[in-house]
Every structure is written in structure tokens, then in C-alpha cells.
Amino acid sequence: MTTTSPFTATVLGIPRIGPRRELKKAIESYWAGRIDAEALHTVGRELRVAHLTTLAASGLDSVPVGTFSYYDQILDAAAMFGALPARVADIADPLDRYFAAARGTDTVEPLEMTKWFDTNYHYLVPELGPDTAFALDARKLLGELREAIDLGVPARPVLIGPLTFLKLAKDSEGNALRRLAELLPLYQELLRLLAEAGAQWVQIDEPVLVTDLDEVELALVEHVYSELSAVTERPAILVATYFGRPGPALPVLAATGIEGVALDFVYGTTVEDVVGTPALSGKLVVAGVVDGRNVWRTDLDHALATLATLLAGTATLVVSTSSSLLHVPYSLDAEAAPDPTLRSWLAFGAEKVAEVALLATALHDGTAAVSDELATARAALATRAIDSRLRNDTVRARLSALGPDAIRRAPAADRRVLQQQRLHLPLLPTTTIGSYPQTPAIRKDRAAFVKGELTAEQYRDRMRAEVADVIALQEKLGLDVLVHGEPERNDMVQYFAEQLDGFFATANGWVQSYGTRCVRPPILYGDVARRQPMTVEWIGYAQSLTDKPVKGMLTGPVTILAWSFVRDDQPIADTARQVALAIREETVDLQAAGIRIIQVDEPALRELLPLRAEAEAAYLDWAIESFRLSTSGVSDATQIHTHLCYSEFGAVIDAIAALDADVTSIEAARSHMEVLDDLNAAGFSLGVGPGVYDIHSPRVPSTGEITASLREALQAVAAERLWVNPDCGLKTRGPAEVEESLRNMVEAARAVR
Ligand code: GLN
Numbered sequence: 214m215t216t217t218s219p220f221t222a223t224v225l226g227i228p229r230i231g232p233r234r235e236l237k238k239a240i241e242s243y244w245a246g247r248i249d250a251e252a253l254h255t256v257g258r259e260l261r262v263a264h265l266t267t268l269a270a271s272g273l274d275s276v277p278v279g280t281f282s283y284y285d286q287i288l289d290a291a292a293m294f295g296a297l298p299a300r301v302a303d304i305a306d307p308l309d310r311y312f313a314a315a316r317g318t319d320t321v322e323p324l325e326m327t328k329w330f331d332t333n334y335h336y337l338v339p340e341l342g343p344d345t346a347f348a349l350d351a352r353k354l355l356g357e358l359r360e361a362i363d364l365g366v367p368a369r370p371v372l373i374g375p376l377t378f379l380k381l382a383k384d385s386e387g388n389a390l391r392r393l394a395e396l397l398p399l400y401q402e403l404l405r406l407l408a409e410a411g412a413q414w415v416q417i418d419e420p421v422l423v424t425d426l427d428e429v430e431l432a433l434v435e436h437v438y439s440e441l442s443a444v445t446e447r448p449a450i451l452v453a454t455y456f457g458r459p460g461p462a463l464p465v466l467a468a469t470g471i472e473g474v475a476l477d478f479v480y481g482t483t484v485e486d487v488v489g490t491p492a493l494s495g496k497l498v499v500a501g502v503v504d505g506r507n508v509w510r511t512d513l514d515h516a517l518a519t520l521a522t523l524l525a526g527t528a529t530l531v532v533s534t535s536s537s538l539l540h541v542p543y544s545l546d547a548e549a550a551p552d553p554t555l556r557s558w559l560a561f562g563a564e565k566v567a568e569v570a571l572l573a574t575a576l577h578d579g580t581a582a583v584s585d586e587l588a589t590a591r592a593a594l595a596t597r598a599i600d601s602r603l604r605n606d607t608v609r610a611r612l613s614a615l616g617p618d619a620i621r622r623a624p625a626a627d628r629r630v631l632q633q634q635r636l637h638l639p640l641l642p643t644t645t646i647g648s649y650p651q652t653p654a655i656r657k658d659r660a661a662f663v664k665g666e667l668t669a670e671q672y673r674d675r676m677r678a679e680v681a682d683v684i685a686l687q688e689k690l691g692l693d694v695l696v697h698g699e700p701e702r703n704d705m706v707q708y709f710a711e712q713l714d715g716f717f718a719t720a721n722g723w724v725q726s727y728g729t730r731c732v733r734p735p736i737l738y739g740d741v742a743r744r745q746p747m748t749v750e751w752i753g754y755a756q757s758l759t760d761k762p763v764k765g766m767l768t769g770p771v772t773i774l775a776w777s778f779v780r781d782d783q784p785i786a787d788t789a790r791q792v793a794l795a796i797r798e799e800t801v802d803l804q805a806a807g808i809r810i811i812q813v814d815e816p817a818l819r820e821l822l823p824l825r826a827e828a829e830a831a832y833l834d835w836a837i838e839s840f841r842l843s844t845s846g847v848s849d850a851t852q853i854h855t856h857l858c859y860s861e862f863g864a865v866i867d868a869i870a871a872l873d874a875d876v877t878s879i880e881a882a883r884s885h886m887e888v889l890d891d892l893n894a895a896g897f898s899l900g901v902g903p904g905v906y907d908i909h910s911p912r913v914p915s916t917g918e919i920t921a922s923l924r925e926a927l928q929a930v931a932a933e934r935l936w937v938n939p940d941c942g943l944k945t946r947g948p949a950e951v952e953e954s955l956r957n958m959v960e961a962a963r964a965v966r
């Protein structure tokens with residue numbers, strides 16, 4: 214088969230934190246003053262050079278550049294367009310100014326951070342206001358382009374598109390798109406500069422095109438890409454969409470003068486979308502057939518079939534990943550999976566690059582050229598399809614035996630009476646969200662345990678001592694519902710994943726969450742089953758130390774899935790039900806151990822919400838069902854709490870009511886109780902604990918402030934339903950500020966009572 218493609222194999226972006234988290238370490242050393250800017254830049258340059266040469270050597274004939282970042286690509290775009298907030302303008306050093314915008318200083322508030330579409334990556338939200346004066350400073354991107362060209366790498370600069378940049382920004386007038394006319398000339402100028410610097414192609418990322426756009430916005434798509442393609446001296450333009458299907462934006466985009474589009478064939482785009490868009494003929498289609506955000510080996514035969522159909526219907530085709538590889542770990546090289554069979558089912562970043570190259574070869578030179586590799590891949594997939602660890606018939610039988618009553622409890626009002634008889638709580642009960650400070654001593658002990666320097670027994674004794682301290686502190690402060698403090702948990706998802714069948718933890722599968730923060734999501738590969746109680750010993754111990762109720766803490770099924778790499782061989786709803794069953798079994802055991810209140814945290818409820826409204830109902834169905842399955846196995850006298858955070862609850866407010874938790878604690882300190890009004894509007898009539906102070910800052914709230922906040926909440930909620938708590942867990946805070954803040958909180962609750 215021949216093709217006129219200018220290139221054949223690429224990826225949309227790559228991880229940047231370093232295969233051994235070198236960049237994270239260097240940046241943190243720079244912040245701590247241990248290395249200077251030059252040393253940091255050296256680490257950055259070495260990593261970029263290593264990335265570029267590896268990608269080119271792996272067979273990619275177009276390599277993305279400019280996706281490297283010291284913190285975040287959206288912050289980089291804000292810096293490039295002169296859109297850093299005015300409050301950092303006085304900081305003379307550009308690197309320090311950049312980091313001040315990212316993470317704040319003693320005197321400067323950082324930019325807000327929020328979730329990047331439906332991924333676990335967080336970007337910084339640009340702030341646009343009257344004092345934002347866009348101005349182009351393309352030195353970073355041009356420098357990285359030159360670096361790649363000098364190395365002889367076929368470089369393709371990548372930038373965030375103007376529509377995505379503005380739609381993600383926060384505008385002082387609530388309409389960032391009004392600034393488009395100021396921004397477009399800078400993009401046009403940038404295209405000229407890139408062409409001058411030798412770029413043949415430029416990739417402009419517009420993931421916002423896979424979300425619901427209104428007519429005005431669709432018209433802007435047409436406008437922006439007509440204007441940009443009208444620039445005479447410019448690289449060929451590839452507009453990249455990912456994380457879903459561009460839908461109505463695709464024909465609009467295709468009708469402009471751009472030269473190509475990147476489409477995500479793993480998450481939604483279909484061959485029919487392409488064939489049904491005649492304006493795409495003659496344009497380059499970059500087909501994302503290798504999953505850029507999950508860790509499974511690609512079904513190459515399936516991908517080849519998609520590519521072959523596309524090739525029949527379009528002229529020029531490039532093989533690619535569905536999205537940037539930012540969301541997967543670097544390479545399996547650093548990984549000793551539990552066994553070689555399991556490992557053979559996986560593909561991390563480097564393996565995905567190899568898959569892309571292989572597919573391109575198969576497509577253009579015929580499958581015979583890579584028959585050995587195809588056979589190996591087929592064999593691996595075949596072992597996955599029949600592996601006995603994927604199926605747990607006991608779990609499946611237990612789930613199918615559950616009838617509709619398994620997700621129902623008695624009416625909330627009846628439960629309330631039963632629970633109150635048992636708990637005797639005062640009005641405005643005080644509690645916390647679960648974790649207490651993870652002190653350096655706790656972290657040190659855990660590290661020593663992992664290294665084998667502490668025995669399991671020594672470690673357990675140390676953590677029990679922490680639990681005892683936390684219980685004593687809460688007794689002293691006079692809180693009403695106590696917690697054990699979660700000292701034994703490394704992470705609220707990993708802790709459970711380590712104890713459940715069907716998961717395994719990676720040794721080095723680090724993924725950037727934001728800035729220098731990396732996470733190691735567990736891999737959920739098979740049917741999930743609980744082997745034995747996971748938390749009962751800890752919480753039972755805490756309860757043995759006090760007469761007050763101790764709240765048992767569990768992580769909910771939605772959050773466990775959201776923060777893991779989830780198997781792709783069955784519907785996610787089925788996987789969610791299995792996780793829910795494991796949590797349900799745990800709640801039953803906690804109850805049997807005398808625990809009267811159980812909290813099932815779902816901080817990720819909002820973040821898994823699909824990017825398009827049409828998919829919301831199906832998601833909320835399984836999310837709500839799995840939460841209720843987790844929490845409906847206990848008696849009506851056991852009080853179920855849940856905790857939600859990361860704001861913007863508007864879209865899921867009905868779902869919160871449908872969870873039917875007796876008490877919902879919710880991050881509200883920063884949204885000024887707006888969420889209470891929203892809950893009322895949705896007819897929510899259960900217990901609610903709007904966070905009365907912000908735990909994201911070390912500031913100690915005064916009694917007066919918390920009193921005011923409670924009085925405000927009482928405007929919206931009857932006293933019988935109101936709970937008093939901080940807005941999230943306390944694990945990142947220091948012990949001294951926690952003690953003081955909670956003392957003020959208890960005092961405020963007493964005053965208002
Ligand atoms: N129970 C958890 C804690 O207190 C909840 C954390 C969260 O909301 N992300 O840390």
C-alpha cells in the first residue's frame with residue numbers, strides 16, 4: 214500500500230517527569246535552594262534530549278516538541294501569551310515568577326488548579342482580567358523546537374489551541390472567549406515564527422472540541438481555524454482532539470483550511486465519523502488507535518482493521534495514540550509485574566510508542582513485515598482472554614444473587630429515628646473527614662516498614678500508638694463523632710487496592726498528577742474480591758479506646774475506579790459492582806465489630822462525569838448504584854456518611870441526593886455555602902456537613918469565623934440536619950494548626966447550639 218502521508222507514525226504527547234522522576238526531584242531541589250536555575254535547566258535539557266532521541270529511534274517520523282514543562286502545559290501557554298496574573302508581575306526572575314503562579318509564595322496566592330477533562334491530571338486555571346494584556350513570548354517553544362531540529366529529529370511543535378485555552382480560563386467577566394480577538398493575532402504571529410524556525414507541521418490541541426459546544430462556539434471553531442489557516446507563511450496545521458468524539462465540531466473544522474485532524478478512535482470517534490465528513494478528504498487524519506491513557510496492550514488486529522477501513526475512505530493516514538502519553542507511566546522496563554503473563558498484557562509509554570511504529574509499518578509495508586511481533590501480541594492477548602484470575606465465580610454468583618433490595622434502605626426519616634436512639638448526638642454534631650496529619654514520623658515509619666527495617670508487628674504497634682493519640686486528642690477537644698485518623702493508609706485508594714484480589718500495585722508506574730506531584734495508580738486487571746476484613750482491626754481498636762462513636766472510613770467504588778487503571782475487557786459498571794460488593798462486605802464486618810457510623814468517601818464522584826451531557830445519565834446510573842450497593846448492606850440503625858470534594862457540584866447535585874447517605878460532608882468553605890442552596894433546590898433532605906473551614910491552607914480559622922459560617926448554613930439547613938466539620942481530610946496539615954482549628958470549631962458549634 215502506498216500513501217502520500219507526510220509522516221506515518223506519531224504520538225500526541227509524552228510524559229515529562231522523567232523515567233525515574235528526575236525532573237520532579239530537580240524541581241523540588243530548586244525550590245529548596247539546593248540547586249540553582251542552571252542546574253535545573255540542565256536536567257530539563259538532558260531529559261528532553263533523551264526523550265527526543267528515544268522517540269525518533271523508536272520509529273516515529275514526527276515527534277511532538279514543546280510538551281515538556283516545569284509544571285503544567287496550560288501554565289506554559291499562559292506564560293507564552295503574557296497571561297500570568299498581575300500579582301506575580303513584580304517577580305523579576307521568569308522561573309520564579311512561573312513557579313509563584315503555580316504554587317504561590319508567602320505573599321502571593323497561586324492560580325487555582327482543577328482536573329484536566331476527565332483525567333487525573335490537574336492543570337492551572339489561567340485568570341483573565343482587566344489587567345491581562347496578552348503579549349507573545351515564544352522563547353520556550355522556539356527553543357525546544359530548535360533543540361529538536363539540531364538533533365535531526367523530525368519535530369512537530371505542540372500548542373494549546375485558543376479555544377481550549379480560553380474555555381479553560383477564568384475570566385473576570387465570566388466569558389473568556391470575548392478575548393479571542395486579542396489572542397488570535399498572537400497565534401498567527403506564533404505560526405509565522407514556527408515556520409521561520411523550520412517547523413513543517415504544528416499540532417494545535419483542542420480537546421475542548423469533544424465537549425458540548427453551543428452554536429456560537431461552533432461558529433468560533435470555524436472562525437479561529439479559518440483565520441489561522443489564512444496565515445500565508447506557516448507550518449501545516451494539525452488540530453488534535455482527544456478524550457472523546459468531536460461530533461458536530463468535526464465537519465466545521467474540516468471545512469476550514471487546516472491540513473489535518475487528530476482523532477481519538479479509542480474513546481468514541483468512529484470510522485463512520487470520518488467517512489461521513491467529506492470535507493476531510495485530502496486532509497491528514499491522525500488516527501489515535503493506541504490508547505494513550507490506559508495501560509493495556511493494544512489489540513493490534515483490531516487497530517489494523519480500523520486503520521484499513523480508514524485508509525480505504527481517506528487519502529492520508531497517520532498512526533498515533535488516542536491522546537498524549539502524559540497519563541501513563543514511562544515504560545514497563547522499570548516494572549517487575551507480579552508475573553510475566555500479567556506483564557505481557559500491559560503497554561506503558563515506551564511500549565505504546567512501539568505499537569504505533571509497528572502498526573504504521575504493518576499498514577504501509579504489509580503485515581508480513583511484522584508478523585512475528587503481531588504473533589507475540591496476539592499470544593499475549595489470548596492468555597489474557599482465558600486467564601483464570603480474571604474471573605472469580607464466587608463474586609459473580611454473589612452479585613447476581615443480589616436482588617433490587619440490595620440497594621435499598623428504609624426511608625431516611627425512619628433511619629434517622631433509629632440512628633438517633635442509638636447515637637444520642639447533640640444538635641450540630643462535630644466531626645472530621647477522616648485523616649489526621651500524616652506527620653514526618655508516620656511517613657518515616659512507613660518507609661522503614663516498606664524497606665523491611667520495621668517488622669509488620671512493630672509497624673502496627675507504631676500506627677496503633679498514632680490512633681490512640683488521635684482518639685485522645687479528639688476526646689480532649691470534645692468532638693462528638695471520632696475517627697481513627699487513617700495513619701496506616703499510604704493513599705485512600707492504594708490502601709484498599711493492595712488488599713483486594715484483582716488489583717496489583719506497580720513498583721514504578723508513576724504518573725504526573727500536577728506539578729511535581731506524581732501518583733502510582735493501581736492496576737485493576739481482574740474480578741475484584743475481598744480476601745478478608747481490611748479496616749476492622751484499626752477501627753475496632755480505635756472504638757475500644759472511647760465510648761463516643763468512632764466513624765469507620767472506607768473509600769467508595771467510584772473513587773477506587775477513578776484513581777486506578779481499570780480493565781478494559783468488560784463494562785466499567787460491572788467492575789464497579791464488584792468493587793462495591795467488597796466495600797459492602799467491609800461495612801457489614803465493621804457493623805458486626807460494633808461500629809455505628811461508616812463513611813464511604815466519594816471525592817471522585819464529580820470528576821468521572823462524562824464530557825458530554827448525553828453520556829451523563831448512564832454514568833450516574835452505575836455510580837449511584839455502586840455507591841448504594843456498597844452502603845445498603847448494613848442495618849438502618851447504622852449511619853452512613855459520605856464525603857465529596859473538589860467543588861463544582863452543580864452537575865451532580867441530584868446524584869448526591871440519590872446516594873441516599875444519611876450524612877454528606879462536602880467541600881464548601883470556599884464556595885460560601887452555595888452548595889447548600891443547590892442541595893435545597895434539588896430537594897435534598899438528609900444530613901449535611903458543609904465544610905466550615907478550608908483545610909487547603911495552614912491558616913487557623915477563628916471561632917468567630919466558624920460561628921458566622923454555621924449561622925449562614927443555618928439559613929439554608931434546619932439545625933437537625935446540620936453537621937459541623939472541616940471541608941476535607943487533615944492529612945496534609947500540621948498537628949499544631951489542626952488542634953487549634955478543631956478547638957475553635959468545637960467552640961463555635963457549642964456557641965451556636
Ligand atoms: N477520608 C479521606 C481523608 O480524610 C478523604 C480524602 C478526600 O476527600 N480526598 O483524608
Ligand code: ZN
Pocket residue numbers: 646816856857858859880940941942
Ligand atoms: Zn475531601
